Amino acid sequence: MSEHALRAAPSHVPWARLAWRQYRLERRMFWRNPSAAFFNFLLPLLFLALFGAIFAGEDANLQVIVPGIAGMAVMSTTFSALAMNITYLRESGVLKRMHGTPLPTSAYLAGIAGNAVTNTAIQVTLITVAGSTVFGLDWPTEWGELVVFVALGVVCFASLGVALSHAIPNFDSAPAYVNAVFLPVIFISGVFYDADNAPEFLRAIAEALPLKHLIDGLSGAMVTGTGLADNAAALGVLGLWTVLGVALAIRGFSWDSRRD
Amino acid sequence: MTADVAIEVRDLRKAYGPHEVVRGISFAVRRGEVFGLLGPNGAGKTTTVEILEGFRPRSGGDVAVLGIDPGGRPPALRERIGIVLQSAGLYRHLTAREAIRHWAGLYPAPRDVEETIALSGLGAVADKRTQSLSGGQQRRLDFALALVGDPDLIFLDEPTTGFDPAARRQAWETIRSLQALGKTVLLTTHYLDEAQELADRVAIIKDGTILAEGPPGDLGSATRRYRVSWRDTDGTPHERETEDPTRLLHELTGEALARGERLHELSVAQPSLEDVYLELTSPEPAPA
Numbered sequence: 001m002s003e004h005a006l007r008a009a010p011s012h013v014p015w016a017r018l019a020w021r022q023y024r025l026e027r028r029m030f031w032r033n034p035s036a037a038f039f040n041f042l043l044p045l046l047f048l049a050l051f052g053a054i055f056a057g058e059d060a061n062l063q064v065i066v067p068g069i070a071g072m073a074v075m076s077t078t079f080s081a082l083a084m085n086i087t088y089l090r091e092s093g094v095l096k097r098m099h100g101t102p103l104p105t106s107a108y109l110a111g112i113a114g115n116a117v118t119n120t121a122i123q124v125t126l127i128t129v130a131g132s133t134v135f136g137l138d139w140p141t142e143w144g145e146l147v148v149f150v151a152l153g154v155v156c157f158a159s160l161g162v163a164l165s166h167a168i169p170n171f172d173s174a175p176a177y178v179n180a181v182f183l184p185v186i187f188i189s190g191v192f193y194d195a196d197n198a199p200e201f202l203r204a205i206a207e208a209l210p211l212k213h214l215i216d217g218l219s220g221a222m223v224t225g226t227g228l229a230d231n232a233a234a235l236g237v238l239g240l241w242t243v244l245g246v247a248l249a250i251r252g253f254s255w256d257s258r259r260d
Numbered sequence: 261m262t263a264d265v266a267i268e269v270r271d272l273r274k275a276y277g278p279h280e281v282v283r284g285i286s287f288a289v290r291r292g293e294v295f296g297l298l299g300p301n302g303a304g305k306t307t308t309v310e311i312l313e314g315f316r317p318r319s320g321g322d323v324a325v326l327g328i329d330p331g332g333r334p335p336a337l338r339e340r341i342g343i344v345l346q347s348a349g350l351y352r353h354l355t356a357r358e359a360i361r362h363w364a365g366l367y368p369a370p371r372d373v374e375e376t377i378a379l380s381g382l383g384a385v386a387d388k389r390t391q392s393l394s395g396g397q398q399r400r401l402d403f404a405l406a407l408v409g410d411p412d413l414i415f416l417d418e419p420t421t422g423f424d425p426a427a428r429r430q431a432w433e434t435i436r437s438l439q440a441l442g443k444t445v446l447l448t449t450h451y452l453d454e455a456q457e458l459a460d461r462v463a464i465i466k467d468g469t470i471l472a473e474g475p476p477g478d479l480g481s482a483t484r485r486y487r488v489s490w491r492d493t494d495g496t497p498h499e500r501e502t503e504d505p506t507r508l509l510h511e512l513t514g515e516a517l518a519r520g521e522r523l524h525e526l527s528v529a530q531p532s533l534e535d536v537y538l539e540l541t542s543p544e545p546a547p548a
């Protein structure tokens with residue numbers, strides 16, 4: 001019986017080709033979805049333009065807002081986008097349909113995650129360029145640190161976004177769940193002001209959450225020039241959240257809106 | 261198992277907590293056959309099919325699909341089956357052709373994309389976004405996506421539920437063309453006419469148990485009961501069931517002749533699949 005199956009089995013499509021195909025499909029669909037394109041690209045740039053206009057000429061404030069918006073962009077392109085997207089795909093049955101094909105789960109998730117990473121990379125690049133050319137900040141000094149923090153931030157918030165999707169019962173409530181987390185976190189984590197000026201209890205909460213540490217790292221790379229060694233603690237907190245996020249993302253993953 | 265058996269199910273069980281929804285069913289599907297699982301909603305059809313597709317773990321029993329245990333979704337199996345789910349969403353922002361092309365790339369030896377489009381009757385709408393397709397067209401796309409990997413075995417879970425009669429006829433044509441391609445088809449339905457129209461063999465399932473199994477035409481005769489009906493001279497309809505119609509007819513006609521009456525609209529009918537189905541699946545089985 002198994003002999004028969006083995007003999008009949010044709011060679012599988014290579015994993016990398018499957019992941020690449022899924023990635024290209026996700027990119028194509030992303031640009032065809034105006035609301036996704038808006039929230040991922042225009043909203044952070046709009047925020048940057050508005051705050052840039054408000055703080056025009058105030059270098060101290062601009063030096064807070066540029067890495068702050070960059071951190072927010074990492075969170076919105078990964079955490080918010082994936083929590084919404086995975087919930088939609090699960091509840092509409094697309095995930096289940098994909099699950100019935102030979103596409104391996106890991107190749108599928110790699111395609112989806114690759115899409116989010118691309119958005120983050122484009123976004124952080126746009127913000128960095130705008131910060132230097134439009135708002136007159138210096139170019140980042142610690143490029144390696146920038147890459148490390150963006151990469152870890154992407155994995156951390158992407159996995160937390162997938163994990164959150166498990167808790168969202170249906171697509172109608174997805175924006176409420178996502179924003180209930182996203183909005184308070186960006187306000188207390190120093191996206192729009194220096195988090196050190198916040199009241200003690202808010203600072204304590206922000207210290208425990210990952211976004212402030214991502215912004216600290218980005219600030220070190222883009223503005224203050226403090227290196228990776230100086231931001232090792234931030235890297236550590238981000239790393240802990242990443243471990244938690246990946247564990248939760250894998251643990252609760254459901255392909256089907258009907259739970260078994 | 262021999263090579264001409266596509267699906268073999270022995271004493272399959274599935275329980276959710278203390279509630280057993282599939283209670284020890286067994287059946288076999290031959291290669292090239294259209295096999296129908298027929299039963300009311302909630303009978304356990306979808307659960308059974310989803311175990312065979314590898315979507316759900318089973319609680320007990322033996323299952324072989326194309327000679328492979330579907331538990332754990334082995335890739336060797338997924339490459340050789342096509343699945344049409346009861347309802348499954350699609351990427352909204354793709355055209356039908358793009359979706360079919362993407363699916364084709366997931367399989368090691370896919371069918372030609374354009375041929376698949378033609379075969380599933382999507383030619384006119386292949387460049388429309390999936391979200392703008394009608395229900396019937398989306399179903400054809402479901403068929404196309406299940407077919408493009410050139411699978412040996414295709415699962416169709418209630419493929420025409422919610423369709424208008426014209427769309428159902430079209431779906432039936434597509435299913436017949438699958439069989440013409442030599443595919444094995446496992447079909448679930450709660451429509452009798454669909455099972456009768458399409459299936460080579462049918463298993464009637466209710467409350468997680470198979471109540472009867474056989475070719476749709478034979479299921480009726482399996483009960484060996486005939487229904488004799490007529491109207492008397494007052495026009496009152498009469499109906500009698502018997503296992504021996506010859507004797508009953510002899511008695512009836514003899515009595516009528518003796519009284520000088522005629523038996524209007526006298527007919528002898530074998531129970532149809534519908535009669536068998538209704539009898540088997542009614543909550544209170546009609547007394548024999």
